[in-house]
Amino acid sequence: MDQRLDQPDVFTPPARERLIDRIASQIKDFIFSRNIKVGHRLPSERELAKQFRVSRTVVSDALRSLERSGLVEIRIGSTGGAFVTYDVYLPLLQTMQDLLKGGRLGVHHFVEARKGIESVGIRLALQKATAKDIAHLRDLNQKMLDDLKMGVRQNLRSDNLAFHLAIVQIGGNPIITLMIHSLVKLVDAMYPSISNYRKFISGQVQRHEAIIQAMEARDTQRCEELISLEAESMKELKRLRTGSRKRNAPGAE
Numbered sequence: 001m002d003q004r005l006d007q008p009d010v011f012t013p014p015a016r017e018r019l020i021d022r023i024a025s026q027i028k029d030f031i032f033s034r035n036i037k038v039g040h041r042l043p044s045e046r047e048l049a050k051q052f053r054v055s056r057t058v059v060s061d062a063l064r065s066l067e068r069s070g071l072v073e074i075r076i077g078s079t080g081g082a083f084v085t086y087d088v089y090l091p092l093l094q095t096m097q098d099l100l101k102g103g104r105l106g107v108h109h110f111v112e113a114r115k116g117i118e119s120v121g122i123r124l125a126l127q128k129a130t131a132k133d134i135a136h137l138r139d140l141n142q143k144m145l146d147d148l149k150m151g152v153r154q155n156l157r158s159d160n161l162a163f164h165l166a167i168v169q170i171g172g173n174p175i176i177t178l179m180i181h182s183l184v185k186l187v188d189a190m191y192p193s194i195s196n197y198r199k200f201i202s203g204q205v206q207r208h209e210a211i212i213q214a215m216e217a218r219d220t221q222r223c224e225e226l227i228s229l230e231a232e233s234m235k236e237l238k239r240l241r242t243g244s245r246k247r248n249a250p251g252a253e
Contacts, residue, residue, distance in 0.1 A: 019054065020065060023062040027042070028071060031084055041083050045059045070091065071087075092179070096182060096183075100189075110186065118176075118231065119228070123171075123223075126215060126220055137167065137211075140162050147159055191237050200233070200237065
């Protein structure tokens with residue numbers, strides 16, 4: 001005998017969290033299927049709530065979920081809303097930050113990972129780099145040098161990130177780009193005062209120029225050596241921060 005569908009407990013109301021996930025998934029599919037560009041504003045919460053036939057609160061939670069995934073940015077104000085960003089490195093960065101806070105990630109882990117990943121990235125870049133690519137890298141490094149000389153500290157971290165992303169983007173592997181983006185941003189999270197270390201930043205600029213010259217010479221071994229030095233510089237940052245803490249400790253001379 002067939003079970004009647006109108007019997008009690010055959011169906012259960014969907015959990016609110018699952019409803020939020022389904023709405024977030026549809027918005028994500030909309031962005032990808034329409035090839036929505038970075039900076040484009042999505043329909044308002046009111047419009048989305050009307051189309052999904054749910055409350056604005058549910059839509060807001062779905063958009064917040066997409067913001068955590070790095071796909072949108074929610075801006076407040078009269079010109080605000082949900083804007084497409086494609087900062088898809090964020091979930092990986094957040095996972096690494098959680099591992100760091102939990103004591104399961106150390107500097108040596110970072111150094112090992114970055115050496116391996118960025119070495120592969122620069123090998124791919126060497127296979128494809130054009131004169132225009134090399135010139136772009138030199139322009140990025142010059143900007144970093146100019147910001148250092150003018151004391152524009154707030155730009156120095158983004159300058160360094162732009163340089164390293166540009167290298168792996170030449171190689172064209174989006175997975176490597178994602179990983180390097182997350183790893184370099186992790187440095188910023190671990191050492192928020194990195195821009196105060198002028199000598200350290202100057203060393204970065206010099207290494208960048210050496211990398212550019214090695215890429216011009218198509219010297220794979222030298223490129224990998226220099227990229228490894230960039231990764232190893234994390235240890236120098238750790239020493240600088242430790243020394244700064246000791247100098248600023250109560251009772252320190």
